[in-house]
Structures are given as structure tokens and as C-alpha cells.
Amino acid sequence: MPLSGPEATVYAVLAPFAAAVIAPLMVRLFKHNAAWPLALVPAFVFLHFAGFVGAIAHGETFTPSLDWAPTYGVTLSFYLDGLSTLFALLISGIGTFIILYSGGYLKGHPHHGRFFSFMFMFMGSMLGLVTADNLITLFVFWELTSITSFLLIGFDHLRRASRRAALQALVVTGGGGLALLAGFLLIMSLTGEANMSALLAGEDILRQSPAYAAVLILVLGGAFTKSAQFPFHFWLANAMEAPTPVSAYLHSATMVKAGVYLLMRMQPVLGDTLLWTTILPLFGGVTLIFGTLLAVRQTDLKLMLAYTTVASLGLLVMLTGTSLDKAIEGAALYLLAHSLFKGALFMVAGTVDHEAGTRDITRLGGLRGAMPITFAAACLASLSMAGLPPFIGFIAKEYLYEGIWEAPSGALALTATAVIGNALMLVIAAAVALRPFTGQKADTPKHAHEGPILLYAGPVVLSVTGLVAALVAHTTGEYFVGPTVSSIIGRFEEINLHLVPTHIGAPLYLSVATIVLGVLLYLRLDALRAMMANTLTAIGWGPDKGFDQAISAIVRLATAVTRFVQAGKLQVYMVMTFIITALALLVPTYLAGAWPQNFSVPQFRFYEWAILVIAVAGLIAVLIAKTRLTAIVSLGIQGFAVAVIFMLFGAPDLSFTQFMVETLSVVILALVMTRLNLTPRDHRKLGDQLFDGAIAIAVGFGFATVLMRITELPFDPRLSVFFSEYANAIAHGRNIVNVILVDFRGIDTLGEISVVMVTGLAVLALIRVRPKRRPLETGEDTGPAKTEEPKELEAAK
Amino acid sequence: MRTVIFRTIAPYLSALMVLFSVFVLLRGHNAPGGGFIGGLIAASAFAIFGIACGVAAVRRAIIFHPMALSAFGLFIAGLSGLPSLFLRQPFMTSQWWYIHAFGVEIPLSTPLIFDIGVYFVVVGAISSIALALEERESD
Structure with missing residues (x-):
């Protein structure tokens, strides 16, 4: 792009932003006298816009433009006519003297460079605002002036x-x-x-x-x-x-x-x-x-x-x-x-x-x-x-x-x-x-x-x-x-x-x-x-x-809503989650009338029956377990039985994973249980037990009907055919599951492992949060706990 | 839990499990296995080792903080998508190299690097949770 003429307007608008970057350095070098070289930037911008005055006075307008986000039709386009040029001249002309004035006014201020940066960022945003042709561009610059104004008003942020x-x-x-x-x-x-x-x-x-x-x-x-x-x-x-x-x-x-x-x-x-x-x-x-x-x-x-x-x-x-x-x-x-x-x-x-x-x-x-x-x-x-x-x-x-x-x-x-x-x-x-x-x-x-x-x-x-x-x-x-x-x-x-x-x-x-x-x-x-x-x-x-x-009313409303939605009791969250899950499963099925049609006892071999019986026995053990720990371990029985079922029906990968997940979740649940200082036994009242049991049955019933219904539908083999044909041919792998995970749908996996890692971090942070009444902790763990407490206090207010 | 038998066997068992997890990871492309399962196996190995011999011993054994392992995994997994960009192909298009060494052909590929990344993410995330929980149990 040329350095003069209407096309250079983009440089004129961007120049103050460049000045914002170098301003702190200039202040370090020349102290408050940095104002002199820095003021040249708006001065040049002024000259640039002054160059159009003659042509515009004769009724011409200029619309130089540059593609910014072409997908959304957002262009970095400018519209120069009498109004925008007058504004641009005022912004750059007055800006020149304001920069000089800032040099004298804030002489010796420890954050003088930062001040210049904010000023230049504002100047660029304002120039962009008045010269923008595209409405969205105008809006972006409009908000930028609000943000830079925020930074400048709050410059003395200790007050x-x-x-x-x-x-x-x-x-x-x-x-x-x-x-x-x-x-x-x-x-x-x-x-x-x-x-x-x-x-x-x-x-x-x-x-x-x-x-x-x-x-x-x-x-x-x-x-x-x-x-x-x-x-x-x-x-x-x-x-x-x-x-x-x-x-x-x-x-x-x-x-x-x-x-x-x-x-x-x-x-x-x-x-x-x-x-x-x-x-x-x-x-x-x-x-x-x-x-x-x-x-x-x-x-x-x-x-x-x-x-x-x-x-x-x-x-x-x-x-x-x-x-x-x-x-x-x-x-x-x-x-x-x-x-x-x-x-x-x-x-x-x-x-x-x-x-x-x-x-x-x-x-x-x-x-x-x-x-x-x-x-x-x-x-x-x-x-x-x-x-x-x-x-x-x-x-x-x-x-x-x-x-x-x-x-x-x-x-x-x-x-x-x-x-x-x-x-x-x-x-x-x-x-x-x-x-x-x-x-x-x-x-x-x-x-x-x-x-x-x-x-x-x-x-x-x-x-x-x-x-x-x-x-x-x-x-x-x-x-x-x-x-x-x-x-x-x-x-x-x-x-x-x-x-x-x-x-x-x-x-x-x-x-x-x-x-x-x-x-x-x-x-x-x-x-x-x-x-x-x-x-x-x-x-x-x-x-x-x-x-x-108004602001304090909003804060009060937000607090009230948060208190209502975030009751802070795990039990309430779990109950809500499972009720919603049950509704999500059952309501659409009910509305569409898509209940499973065929109930027939499948032809299993005797060892397949045996495994089913083990799974059910595990569940019964959960129900009659006297202590919580026994219940957790008994739940593992059912999980392993399901893993074996996967294995028998030709899904070794799934079964493998199920085994590991089951093992680890039993271990982690057991560790969590011992950590929570719960009473070993469950002391729920009969009414609560019936209510929770009803939710559990609803969720289980919902999943069962949905799965049964899905298996009744005709199977569309296009995807499986595609993957089995191409897994080895183009991805050089015979394990289709793995090829899908690391190659065909690699980006999905990338997202998933990011989630795994973030979850890990979150759990780690949660474990490290200590109850407030126990300040006598030693070791590295106290650091984060201490810094987190004031935040919680603030949030509670 | 810390019986003499368990404490004696646990290091060997853990070592074997880690070895097995690497085996599972590397065979994953053609046979049941892969980074996710491998990672879970290794994580359970560390959990067992931790229960038997204490968390400090595990932390010494794996040198790095488990979360750092996780981050490293995510980093190389992301990195494995980049080579294709230099060949003007879309992000994460798989690249294969066949290397001949010791008379065998060893296929190396970006999906393999990606899978190793998955392995590290899973090992790191799960074992940092498990270790942190075990640590809290003892105090």
C-alpha cells in the first residue's frame, strides 16, 4: 500500500497504536522529553488528513478499504468526507499538543510511559471511530474508546x-x-x-x-x-x-x-x-x-x-x-x-x-x-x-x-x-x-x-x-x-x-x-x-x-440467584443432575411415543447368563451393603461384569478401558470417601431413600429404554464400512478404534485430552482447598489455600 | 493395607504394569490398546505403588510433577499436528516415516506422537488426582 494518499489512511489510524508500543521505551530513554518525538506521530497523522482538505472541500469523498475478516463481510474500510476529516484533524491536531502537555504534566510520574501508551491507544481508536466506513469496524473502535477511556480514568488506580x-x-x-x-x-x-x-x-x-x-x-x-x-x-x-x-x-x-x-x-x-x-x-x-x-x-x-x-x-x-x-x-x-x-x-x-x-x-x-x-x-x-x-x-x-x-x-x-x-x-x-x-x-x-x-x-x-x-x-x-x-x-x-x-x-x-x-x-x-x-x-x-x-441492586440480585442455584450442597447438585438426566431421557421418548417394541429373551450361552447374574448380584450387594465402602466396592463387581460382557461381544478396546476405569474409579472413590470424614453408614431417612431410589430407577429405566429403542432401529453401516475400509488403507492401522481416536477424529481427541487435563487441574485445586477453620497446616499446600480464602470471602459478600 | 507382602510386591508389580502400559500404548494402532488405555494402566500402577509405599516414594520415582507430565502430553499432542502444515496440508494430517534399523522396518508417524501425548495426559491427570487424594489420607 502507498505511504500517501487515501490508501495510507490505514497507516494513519494504526500509527498511534505503534506509538503506544514504543512509548514506554521512549520514556525510559528520554524521560519526560519523550513527549517531543512522540508528538510527531499525531503531527504526521494531522498532515495526512490535512492533505484531503482541498479535495473534500470540492465535494469529493474517499473510501479506501482493506479486507479484515472477509468471511463475515467485515472490512477495514474508511470513509473520508468533511465530517470525518474535521474530526480526524481535531483528534490528531489537539492530540499533538495533548501529548506535549502530558509530557510536562506527568513529569517524573513512575508510570509515565504507560500513560503515553494509553493515550496513543485512545488516539488510534478515536481516529478509527471517526474514519470507519464499515459499521462493525465503527462499533469495534467505539468500544475501544470506551475501554481506553476506562484505563485512563482509572490511571491513578490506587485511589x-x-x-x-x-x-x-x-x-x-x-x-x-x-x-x-x-x-x-x-x-x-x-x-x-x-x-x-x-x-x-x-x-x-x-x-x-x-x-x-x-x-x-x-x-x-x-x-x-x-x-x-x-x-x-x-x-x-x-x-x-x-x-x-x-x-x-x-x-x-x-x-x-x-x-x-x-x-x-x-x-x-x-x-x-x-x-x-x-x-x-x-x-x-x-x-x-x-x-x-x-x-x-x-x-x-x-x-x-x-x-x-x-x-x-x-x-x-x-x-x-x-x-x-x-x-x-x-x-x-x-x-x-x-x-x-x-x-x-x-x-x-x-x-x-x-x-x-x-x-x-x-x-x-x-x-x-x-x-x-x-x-x-x-x-x-x-x-x-x-x-x-x-x-x-x-x-x-x-x-x-x-x-x-x-x-x-x-x-x-x-x-x-x-x-x-x-x-x-x-x-x-x-x-x-x-x-x-x-x-x-x-x-x-x-x-x-x-x-x-x-x-x-x-x-x-x-x-x-x-x-x-x-x-x-x-x-x-x-x-x-x-x-x-x-x-x-x-x-x-x-x-x-x-x-x-x-x-x-x-x-x-x-x-x-x-x-x-x-x-x-x-x-x-x-x-x-x-x-x-x-x-x-x-x-x-x-x-x-x-x-x-442500580449497581448494588444488580450485585444483590446476582448473589440471590447464585445462592439459589449454587446451594453448596453436593447432594442437591446430584439430585438435580440426575432428575434432569431422567427427564432428558424419558420426556422425548414419551412425547415421540418411541418406546421399545420387542421384548424377547435373547439366546445366551450359559456363561453369558452367569456374567449377567454376577452383575445383578453386584447391584444387590450395593443395596444391602451396610457401610459406604462396601457399597463402593460392590459397585465395582457390576462394572467388571459389564467389562466382561464387552469382551464377549467383540469390543476388546472398550472392555479394556472399562476394566481400567472401573479399577481406578473404585480406588479414587474409596480414597475420597475416607477423606470426607463421613460416617461409615448411610443415615438417610426412609422417605429420602425412597425418593433417591425413585430417581435412580427413573434414570436406569430411561437409559434402558433409549438403548433398547436404538438397537431396534435399522443399523446404518455407512460409517463402519468407511472406517473398516479406510483405516488400514489410508491411516495404516488395523485397530479401527485407535485409528479413529488418533487420526480420523484426532482434533476431537485433542479437545478431550485438554478437558482431561483441565479436569485434573480443577480436582487438584479442589483437593487443596482447606476448610477455613484449620489454619494449622504445613507444607506447600497452605500457599494456594491462603490466597483462595479472601476471594471466597469477597464472593460471599 | 500396607502389609509386608503388598509392600514387597508392589514395586515389581508397578514396574511390570508401567512396562505393560508402554507395550499397550505402542501396539495400539494395530491391536487393542492405545494411549488412553495405556495411560490408565500406568496411572493405576502409580496408585498401587502409592498405596503400598507412600506418595513420597511415587513422587521421587516419577521425578516430575504429574501435572507437568500431563501438560507435556498435551503439548506434544498439539505439536504432532503441526508438521502437516509445512507440507501445505490441513492441521493434523498424519505423516509417516519408515525407518530401517537393526534389520526391521519401524513405522513412525505423527499419530504415534499424538497417542504418546494422550498417554501422558491421562497418566498425569489421573495420577495427580490419585496421589493428591492418597496424600491427604495420610495427614
């Missing part, structure tokens, strides 16, 4: 809160991923297409289908959990347990947008229906308002930013949900703007935390002198977030207001939601940029000073990009926003962006209203926060608590 947050994120996003898989499979069966490109180019099947609602709800299940829409927003706030580079990258700029990406991607085939334009704006709007209100309540810089991220995702979902061209233009612009300013602000928050030792805004202040560059970057990014000119955030706000103001239905509700949301967003932007840096110099846990270039490179570049993108608005529109919008609305559309509004109209008035409202609210921030805190305390319950309750 309980991190572990909980990681697990929560995995459960919520992974669960949503399963819904998405179901949705994709449904789409594939409805349309017969497995590729996104074909789906988008094909006929309008999904919206006409009666299963449309099911498809939509399943896809939304995936998108809403991933993009933290209400009521799944809680995991994103808890994910802030992760180191700040992770929050900046995964939980603001890239991964959480995967849900939005999916909605935008599916908009042409699923959107613009009543269901779509109802559910999406509703959930998006609620998430927007709810997210901003929760953000106001926080004092932790990262949590404030996290909740505004939730809100921004809500805004994007709301805009995508309108299915209006203008609103979608706003969404595409806002998507770009948000990734730039939120990534920058998160890194600023991390730098402040890193250098000052806290990120609580009530304990920060007056840092502008100590950290001028960080302050400048924070200001630039915040101005974009607040939606002030001349930043990309401003243009985005203008376009989205214009879009929803002209909405055919619910324009007023949408506009009110957007204005309130944006005003609160401005409040947070101001608080994040001003509170830590202006005012009185506060006493911080660490003596604050400017961070190294690794720390400020990212925020500066991203926030300046937010300004430049607005200054060259025409180019931004032509090359980035236009193609993206074309992908979302499903037809080619040229966008003419202007920084300066071309006419004075509703959007401008709404902007002014937003700013006035925002400034007023900012001045009352502390009162607002106290009010929110009181309200939340009054409610006292949230989805986060609900998650814990």
Missing part, C-alpha cells in the same frame, strides 16, 4: 474514587455501545448495507421502515451515553478523576463528541423525522440547561469545565436534532470552536493545578503576574467560549441563533434555551479565566510560577487557533465548516462565513441579550452558586447516586 469513576464510565458507555451494536445490526439487516458510505448514498429505507423507532432509540442509546446526555451525564463529571490531559483530550475535545459525531453522521439517513426533531432537541436542551446550572454550582475548575462540556454536548445534540441547515451550520462551527477552547481551558486548569497546587477557584486568585502566558491563553479561550467577537465561538453563536430563530416549530423554546445556556456558559468562562488570575493574590498550597513550554504550548496554540480561525472566517468556512455541513445534511453545500455579521438582525440582538444576561449573572455568581447548592441538597438524589443503587 478508590478513580476506580469507581473508571468503572462507571465503562458501564455507562459500554452499555450504550451494546445498544449501538444492536442498532447497527438492525440497520444492516434492514438495508443490507454494512458500509456507512453505501448507507448514505442508498435509498431512504430506514425512515420508511416500521422498525425506524427501534433503530433510532438503539442508536441514540449509544450516542447519548457516549456524549453524556441527561440522564447519563454523571459519568463525565466523575471522569474528571483522570489526570488533566485525559480530561482535556477525551472528555472535552474528542471522545465525548463521538456520540455527536454519530448523530451528525446518521442525520441524513435517520434525521428530519418527527421522532428525531422531538427527542434530540428535548434531551439536548435539558442537558444544556442542566449542565450549565450544575457548572455554576461547582468551585473546582475542572468540574466547572466538565459540566459546561456536558452542556455544550447538549447544545450540539439540540442543534443536530433540529435537522435545519442553518442550525447545523451553527453546530459544525460550535463543534470546532468548542474543541479548541475547551481543550485549551482544560489544559489551563491543569497548569494552574500543577503550578499552584489547587484548582478550587475560591482558593485561587491573583495569578496573572506569576503565570502571564497561561493567563493570556485562558483569556483568549474564554472569550471564544463566551461567544465574544472576534473569536470562532462568536461566529458559531451567531449561526446557531440564526438557525433556531427561524425554526418552523418551537423556535421560541429553542432560542430561550440556547440564550440561557450560552449566558451561563459566559458566566463560567469568565469565572474560569478571571477568578484564578485576577484580584488579590491568594495563598496557594504551592508557590505558583509559569509552567514549562510543554505545559503552555497547547493552551496557547489552541486558543490562538480559535482567534485565527475567526479572522480567516472565509477560509475556515470553505475548507472546514462547509464540507462538514455538507456531510451532516447529506448534500453538497458551500458556506460563506463572515466574522462581521452581514446584517443587523435577530442573531445579533440575541447575542447582545446573551452577553448582558451573562454579565449580570456573573456579578451574582456566588449567590447563584449558593442557590444551586441549596437546591441540589434539597433534591438529595441524582443519577450518580442512582447508578450506585
Whole structure:
């Protein structure tokens, strides 16, 4: 495959995975400076995708592909259009600076290399997600981002809160991923297409289908959990347990947008229906308002930013949900703007935390002198977030207001939601940029000073990009926003962006209203926060608590089921096993009426009769045996008699094996019996004995009837003829049984001996488990027993 | 159980049984026998030896942990399927070599190696269970 052009996309997606492999080595060699060479990987990926921008702006798309699992029709195919290229550029571009930032942020961390590995694995998965053409490939990358996100949130795995947050994120996003898989499979069966490109180019099947609602709800299940829409927003706030580079990258700029990406991607085939334009704006709007209100309540810089991220995702979902061209233009612009300013602000928050030792805004202040560059970057990014000119955030706000103001239905509700949301967003932007840096110099846990270039490179570049993108608005529109919008609305559309509004109209008035409202609210921030805190305390319950309750309910249910199914008494297991065996034998025979037809006494020779009599005598001995040991040995009599019968009727191999098995099972049973400290005699009550006896008779009767019936059927000799003809001819053996075992059906035997070995291991482990009340054991056996006990205790809880 | 007669005879009996098990294993392809039966015979030999002379003596005699024997068996059984792959035949297609030594033709084959693997798996698994149980009996 060529190293450039669309075909090289597979390398671009795989490159971060390769970087993940070498990252630990690089860190060992260059310490934190490994960030510099490592950042080249995403930089090259960025250049690769940047190469398509020109062609895509003229309406071209690329679908390079590679067979992955051809048997199942799964191809490693990519689909490059405006939307996926914009995402890929954001992932690789922001990724470059995040890698640099990670180098500075985790400097000296003992697991720095591992952190880079996880980051690169995530980057590769995310690139795969946004460029995948095949639905199954997309799903695989989707789940990979959930898993890498789990690893990154739980990176500080010694802290309980991190572990909980990681697990929560995995459960919520992974669960949503399963819904998405179901949705994709449904789409594939409805349309017969497995590729996104074909789906988008094909006929309008999904919206006409009666299963449309099911498809939509399943896809939304995936998108809403991933993009933290209400009521799944809680995991994103808890994910802030992760180191700040992770929050900046995964939980603001890239991964959480995967849900939005999916909605935008599916908009042409699923959107613009009543269901779509109802559910999406509703959930998006609620998430927007709810997210901003929760953000106001926080004092932790990262949590404030996290909740505004939730809100921004809500805004994007709301805009995508309108299915209006203008609103979608706003969404595409806002998507770009948000990734730039939120990534920058998160890194600023991390730098402040890193250098000052806290990120609580009530304990920060007056840092502008100590950290001028960080302050400048924070200001630039915040101005974009607040939606002030001349930043990309401003243009985005203008376009989205214009879009929803002209909405055919619910324009007023949408506009009110957007204005309130944006005003609160401005409040947070101001608080994040001003509170830590202006005012009185506060006493911080660490003596604050400017961070190294690794720390400020990212925020500066991203926030300046937010300004430049607005200054060259025409180019931004032509090359980035236009193609993206074309992908979302499903037809080619040229966008003419202007920084300066071309006419004075509703959007401008709404902007002014937003700013006035925002400034007023900012001045009352502390009162607002106290009010929110009181309200939340009054409610006292949230989805986060609900998650814990749900999880503990599941654990309780699992325990109850386990207790019921696994009673822990061998007798119960045996009784159940034999009852099921008897039913399996007798019920089908009864239903089919396939009872044996001919009862005739066979013509045996006298010694054959003698052996039968011995077998029966053995059984009688079992029944009248006084002690358990006698019963076991007596059972052996019957077994040996059967072995002799095999021998007489021409099955020497079978007989041979039966002899050995019988011998060994008597020996092992006897050993087990002596081990179990059972009373030598059987003390069952008469009722129990009758019940157990009835089960035994039912099983025996079942086997007898089935075997008799089978022997009555005409014998099909094809297999025996085949084996006797070919055993010697092609397998060079005259013992057909052995030839079948080791040659014709060798793979079966391979499986069987694996089972034998695993059984041996399991029995060995069981024998070595000691009762808990006997700690006074010596020798090597105590080791495993000791380690196993805590596990049992945990399981019991 | 540990009578003088039994303890005196058991080593010889066990040795004979092991020898017999190898014989049964090798004749298996053309006459009744094979790895599974051979393995069972050898396992009972070790069980008898263990009952008569103690588990420690058996463990010394077979040198390796019985489970290791089992694993070795599974390993060579799996390995015996590989040569055919190099000849571009499906996994586990049998390969035969006829070697002339001491004036006799000795047929060697991958199924034979496979059968030896089966033998070791059975010997190892069964005797590790039996030995572990016998060991527990004594304490």
C-alpha cells in the first residue's frame, strides 16, 4: 500500500497504536522529553488528513478499504468526507499538543510511559471511530474508546474514587455501545448495507421502515451515553478523576463528541423525522440547561469545565436534532470552536493545578503576574467560549441563533434555551479565566510560577487557533465548516462565513441579550452558586447516586440467584443432575411415543447368563451393603461384569478401558470417601431413600429404554464400512478404534485430552482447598489455600 | 493395607504394569490398546505403588510433577499436528516415516506422537488426582 494518499489512511489510524508500543521505551530513554518525538506521530497523522482538505472541500469523498475478516463481510474500510476529516484533524491536531502537555504534566510520574501508551491507544481508536466506513469496524473502535477511556480514568488506580469513576464510565458507555451494536445490526439487516458510505448514498429505507423507532432509540442509546446526555451525564463529571490531559483530550475535545459525531453522521439517513426533531432537541436542551446550572454550582475548575462540556454536548445534540441547515451550520462551527477552547481551558486548569497546587477557584486568585502566558491563553479561550467577537465561538453563536430563530416549530423554546445556556456558559468562562488570575493574590498550597513550554504550548496554540480561525472566517468556512455541513445534511453545500455579521438582525440582538444576561449573572455568581447548592441538597438524589443503587441492586440480585442455584450442597447438585438426566431421557421418548417394541429373551450361552447374574448380584450387594465402602466396592463387581460382557461381544478396546476405569474409579472413590470424614453408614431417612431410589430407577429405566429403542432401529453401516475400509488403507492401522481416536477424529481427541487435563487441574485445586477453620497446616499446600480464602470471602459478600 | 507382602510386591508389580502400559500404548494402532488405555494402566500402577509405599516414594520415582507430565502430553499432542502444515496440508494430517534399523522396518508417524501425548495426559491427570487424594489420607 502507498505511504500517501487515501490508501495510507490505514497507516494513519494504526500509527498511534505503534506509538503506544514504543512509548514506554521512549520514556525510559528520554524521560519526560519523550513527549517531543512522540508528538510527531499525531503531527504526521494531522498532515495526512490535512492533505484531503482541498479535495473534500470540492465535494469529493474517499473510501479506501482493506479486507479484515472477509468471511463475515467485515472490512477495514474508511470513509473520508468533511465530517470525518474535521474530526480526524481535531483528534490528531489537539492530540499533538495533548501529548506535549502530558509530557510536562506527568513529569517524573513512575508510570509515565504507560500513560503515553494509553493515550496513543485512545488516539488510534478515536481516529478509527471517526474514519470507519464499515459499521462493525465503527462499533469495534467505539468500544475501544470506551475501554481506553476506562484505563485512563482509572490511571491513578490506587485511589478508590478513580476506580469507581473508571468503572462507571465503562458501564455507562459500554452499555450504550451494546445498544449501538444492536442498532447497527438492525440497520444492516434492514438495508443490507454494512458500509456507512453505501448507507448514505442508498435509498431512504430506514425512515420508511416500521422498525425506524427501534433503530433510532438503539442508536441514540449509544450516542447519548457516549456524549453524556441527561440522564447519563454523571459519568463525565466523575471522569474528571483522570489526570488533566485525559480530561482535556477525551472528555472535552474528542471522545465525548463521538456520540455527536454519530448523530451528525446518521442525520441524513435517520434525521428530519418527527421522532428525531422531538427527542434530540428535548434531551439536548435539558442537558444544556442542566449542565450549565450544575457548572455554576461547582468551585473546582475542572468540574466547572466538565459540566459546561456536558452542556455544550447538549447544545450540539439540540442543534443536530433540529435537522435545519442553518442550525447545523451553527453546530459544525460550535463543534470546532468548542474543541479548541475547551481543550485549551482544560489544559489551563491543569497548569494552574500543577503550578499552584489547587484548582478550587475560591482558593485561587491573583495569578496573572506569576503565570502571564497561561493567563493570556485562558483569556483568549474564554472569550471564544463566551461567544465574544472576534473569536470562532462568536461566529458559531451567531449561526446557531440564526438557525433556531427561524425554526418552523418551537423556535421560541429553542432560542430561550440556547440564550440561557450560552449566558451561563459566559458566566463560567469568565469565572474560569478571571477568578484564578485576577484580584488579590491568594495563598496557594504551592508557590505558583509559569509552567514549562510543554505545559503552555497547547493552551496557547489552541486558543490562538480559535482567534485565527475567526479572522480567516472565509477560509475556515470553505475548507472546514462547509464540507462538514455538507456531510451532516447529506448534500453538497458551500458556506460563506463572515466574522462581521452581514446584517443587523435577530442573531445579533440575541447575542447582545446573551452577553448582558451573562454579565449580570456573573456579578451574582456566588449567590447563584449558593442557590444551586441549596437546591441540589434539597433534591438529595441524582443519577450518580442512582447508578450506585442500580449497581448494588444488580450485585444483590446476582448473589440471590447464585445462592439459589449454587446451594453448596453436593447432594442437591446430584439430585438435580440426575432428575434432569431422567427427564432428558424419558420426556422425548414419551412425547415421540418411541418406546421399545420387542421384548424377547435373547439366546445366551450359559456363561453369558452367569456374567449377567454376577452383575445383578453386584447391584444387590450395593443395596444391602451396610457401610459406604462396601457399597463402593460392590459397585465395582457390576462394572467388571459389564467389562466382561464387552469382551464377549467383540469390543476388546472398550472392555479394556472399562476394566481400567472401573479399577481406578473404585480406588479414587474409596480414597475420597475416607477423606470426607463421613460416617461409615448411610443415615438417610426412609422417605429420602425412597425418593433417591425413585430417581435412580427413573434414570436406569430411561437409559434402558433409549438403548433398547436404538438397537431396534435399522443399523446404518455407512460409517463402519468407511472406517473398516479406510483405516488400514489410508491411516495404516488395523485397530479401527485407535485409528479413529488418533487420526480420523484426532482434533476431537485433542479437545478431550485438554478437558482431561483441565479436569485434573480443577480436582487438584479442589483437593487443596482447606476448610477455613484449620489454619494449622504445613507444607506447600497452605500457599494456594491462603490466597483462595479472601476471594471466597469477597464472593460471599 | 500396607502389609509386608503388598509392600514387597508392589514395586515389581508397578514396574511390570508401567512396562505393560508402554507395550499397550505402542501396539495400539494395530491391536487393542492405545494411549488412553495405556495411560490408565500406568496411572493405576502409580496408585498401587502409592498405596503400598507412600506418595513420597511415587513422587521421587516419577521425578516430575504429574501435572507437568500431563501438560507435556498435551503439548506434544498439539505439536504432532503441526508438521502437516509445512507440507501445505490441513492441521493434523498424519505423516509417516519408515525407518530401517537393526534389520526391521519401524513405522513412525505423527499419530504415534499424538497417542504418546494422550498417554501422558491421562497418566498425569489421573495420577495427580490419585496421589493428591492418597496424600491427604495420610495427614
